[in-house]
Amino acid sequence: MPKSRKPSKHGTPPRKLRSTEWFGRHDRDALVHRSWMKNQGLPHDLFDGRPVIGICNTWSEVTPCNAHFRELAEHVKAGVLEAGGFPLEFPVMSLGETLMRPTTMLFRNQVAMDVEESIRANPFDGIVLMMGCDKTTPALLMGAASCDLPTIGISGGPMLNGKFRGHDIGSGTHVWKFTEALKTGEMKLKDLTEAEACMSRSAGHCMTMGTASTMASMVESLGMALPTNAAIPAVDSRRKVLCRMSGRRIVEMVKEDLVMSKILTKNAFENAIVVNGAIGGSTNAVVHLLAIAGRLGIDVTLDDWDRLGRDVPCLVDLMPSGRFLMEDFYYAGGLPVVIREIESFIHKKALTVNGRTLWQNCRDAVNYNTEVITPLAKPFKKQGGIAVLRGNLAPDGAVLKPSAATPKLMKHSGRAVVFESIDDLHARIDDPKLDVQETDILVLKNCGPRGYPGFPEVGNFALPAKLLKKGVTDMIRISDARMSGTAYGTVVLHTAPEAAVGGPLALVETGDRITLDVPARKLQLHVDEAELERRRARWTPLPPHSDRGWVKLYCATVLQADKGVDLDFLVGGSGAKVGRESH
Numbered sequence: 001m002p003k004s005r006k007p008s009k010h011g012t013p014p015r016k017l018r019s020t021e022w023f024g025r026h027d028r029d030a031l032v033h034r035s036w037m038k039n040q041g042l043p044h045d046l047f048d049g050r051p052v053i054g055i056c057n058t059w060s061e062v063t064p065c066n067a068h069f070r071e072l073a074e075h076v077k078a079g080v081l082e083a084g085g086f087p088l089e090f091p092v093m094s095l096g097e098t099l100m101r102p103t104t105m106l107f108r109n110q111v112a113m114d115v116e117e118s119i120r121a122n123p124f125d126g127i128v129l130m131m132g133c134d135k136t137t138p139a140l141l142m143g144a145a146s147c148d149l150p151t152i153g154i155s156g157g158p159m160l161n162g163k164f165r166g167h168d169i170g171s172g173t174h175v176w177k178f179t180e181a182l183k184t185g186e187m188k189l190k191d192l193t194e195a196e197a198c199m200s201r202s203a204g205h206c207m208t209m210g211t212a213s214t215m216a217s218m219v220e221s222l223g224m225a226l227p228t229n230a231a232i233p234a235v236d237s238r239r240k241v242l243c244r245m246s247g248r249r250i251v252e253m254v255k256e257d258l259v260m261s262k263i264l265t266k267n268a269f270e271n272a273i274v275v276n277g278a279i280g281g282s283t284n285a286v287v288h289l290l291a292i293a294g295r296l297g298i299d300v301t302l303d304d305w306d307r308l309g310r311d312v313p314c315l316v317d318l319m320p321s322g323r324f325l326m327e328d329f330y331y332a333g334g335l336p337v338v339i340r341e342i343e344s345f346i347h348k349k350a351l352t353v354n355g356r357t358l359w360q361n362c363r364d365a366v367n368y369n370t371e372v373i374t375p376l377a378k379p380f381k382k383q384g385g386i387a388v389l390r391g392n393l394a395p396d397g398a399v400l401k402p403s404a405a406t407p408k409l410m411k412h413s414g415r416a417v418v419f420e421s422i423d424d425l426h427a428r429i430d431d432p433k434l435d436v437q438e439t440d441i442l443v444l445k446n447c448g449p450r451g452y453p454g455f456p457e458v459g460n461f462a463l464p465a466k467l468l469k470k471g472v473t474d475m476i477r478i479s480d481a482r483m484s485g486t487a488y489g490t491v492v493l494h495t496a497p498e499a500a501v502g503g504p505l506a507l508v509e510t511g512d513r514i515t516l517d518v519p520a521r522k523l524q525l526h527v528d529e530a531e532l533e534r535r536r537a538r539w540t541p542l543p544p545h546s547d548r549g550w551v552k553l554y555c556a557t558v559l560q561a562d563k564g565v566d567l568d569f570l571v572g573g574s575g576a577k578v579g580r581e582s583h
Contacts, residue, residue, distance in 0.1 A: 015257055018149075019052035019086075021578045022123035029581045033123070046086045051254040053080045053247070054124035055089040056115060056144075058136040063096030065133035065205035065212060066156050068234055075240045076128050076154065079247020085126075085254070087247065090118055092143075095135040097212075097457075097484075104135040105482065106454025108142075108291075109558075109567050110550055111135070115143025120576050124149065126254040128246060132156025132205045132234075134485070137215035138288035141224065142566070144260060145295040146573030150253035151260050152353045153225040154246050155216035157234035158326035159204035164195050170208035170319035171199050172486020176460070183430070183465050204234025207326040209318040210485035214281035215288060220335050221275035223263045223352030227361045231330035249354060258355065261296055267347035269293055269300045270308055271358060274345045277312030277385035278338050280321040280403040282485025283493055286386055287455075290564030294571045302388045302397045302562050306521065308345075309385020314403045315341055315373055317380045320488040321403040324372045332372040336365035341376045389492060389523040393478070393504050393514065396496035396562045398523055405490040406474040410518040413526075414441040414476065418510045421446045422458055430465040438467055441476045441514045445505055446542060448480035448498025449558045449565050453545045460487035476516055478523070480505055480561070492516065492523060494561035500542055501560070507535040
């Protein structure tokens with residue numbers, strides 16, 4: 001018979017273990033469930049009422065960020081066993097930024113479905129989410145949130161610092177820099193080949209404050225991971241210890257019935273938004289947090305991002321906005337130090353997976369390097385949040401990362417130079433005959449959720465080669481796309497509605513005048529409404545990207561950027577009710 005469980009510490013009596021519906025009976029179906037599992041050498045006492053812990057693993061050799069997860073999973077299993085649980089590892093589709101085409105964002109919601117249905121269909125009482133590369137983190141959190149079981153997150157950790165000819169280099173950030181240097185002749189192909197090996201020299205995700213590091217920080221600041229999860233390098237033995245302790249802790253969470261919805265409250269999301277500003281985090285966190293909140297029915301909007309981030313300074317001097325890398329961030333004290341510094345901005349009583357509040361976890365953190373993590377009184381940059389822009393060019397909003405932008409371009413009017421698609425951009429951007437000046441504003445269309453399809457990271461496209469050769473380092477770029485968290489520049493992203501659904505961006509023509517005013521949060525197209533109506537009447541939608549499969553379903557149901565880019569029928573959750581028997 002199932003063993004008794006401890007009373008919950010969090011206000012509700014413990015629920016009956018789901019796994020007893022599979023393993024705790026003595027009928028034909030339970031015999032089938034236990035017997036077939038025993039072919040893996042599992043002793044009978046594992047089925048005697050122990051909490052069954054599902055370890056959701058995104059290991060894959062085509063996801064280099066997560067390629068060390070096999071070893072980390074063994075440490076999670078050891079922790080689960082030590083705490084009296086029964087660990088069962090299961091795979092889900094893995095999303096790797098470096099290889100997948102056309103973009104991993106096309107598949108984020110598919111993985112969330114995979115996670116949700118895998119959890120609900122199997123005898124799990126608690127879940128450990130193993131995530132590292134950019135989209136694996138939000139996908140796993142979204143799927144698990146729709147089931148709302150006790151859940152803990154583990155990030156894979158960043159790579160060691162890149163080292164190239166006596167200098168630290170950052171994955172992603174230096175990709176853009178080296179590519180531009182190749183165009184100008186500053187670097188040769190042999191230099192680039194050498195840099196490749198120097199940049200990615202250990203297991204782990206990007207070691208800049210890109211999307212992977214940002215989302216690992218969001219997991220910790222949301223309270224969904226143990227303290228220090230965000231920054232421990234992937235190959236540091238302390239990452240293995242964290243995995244082991246997470247395995248132990250999830251068993252206790254099941255006994256306490258500490259489900260995701262008790263942790264992921266509105267206050268938790270507000271804490272994460274503030275932390276994103278303080279670390280100079282990726283703009284990609286915007287769509288991911290909106291989508292995760294949507295799975296829990298929590299009202300988080302673009303306005304929350306602007307309201308909460310407007311006054312938060314950036315404290316962390318990391319690439320792409322600064323000098324250092326995630327390894328340095330960890331040695332300086334990591335995310336707990338940042339949270340301690342921004343004490344006045346956070347909800348201190350927000351609960352975390354270890355049963356303590358966010359503030360209890362961080363109040364005694366020590367800053368060991370004030371160059372890497374600057375004090376609140378002397379911040380690295382005065383403005384660290386995400387700016388949300390509105391106007392007739394983005395009635396439902398667009399975003400910009402001030403800490404990565406050029407100050408003199410934050411208020412600028414210029415002539416639009418328009419590219420109708422990514423193919424049009426590739427064909428013309430480096431043409432010496434392109435009519436473009438450094439004061440112009442580059443506009444890229446049809447790269448949003450439906451237009452590409454999949455909402456790719458092409459919004460930080462390279463500047464025209466002829467301007468790079470003149471020493472131009474930044475221009476305003478506007479698109480309905482995303483950009484890599486490792487990128488930089490004065491880039492307006494996520495313009496909603498996107499061009500592919502007939503948003504105002506679709507109507508912009510070369511020669512139109514556009515004004516960007518970040519302090520006033522304005523993005524204005526200076527074309528009168530009558531002319532826009534004439535253009536709207538001439539506009540025709542793109543042909544369908546596919547007549548079958550996932551792409552067809554995605555394009556038919558995906559929401560816009562301001563809604564998190566989830567599929568409309570996946571918003572909300574269905575819990576983890578045990579389904580009917582299969583025999």
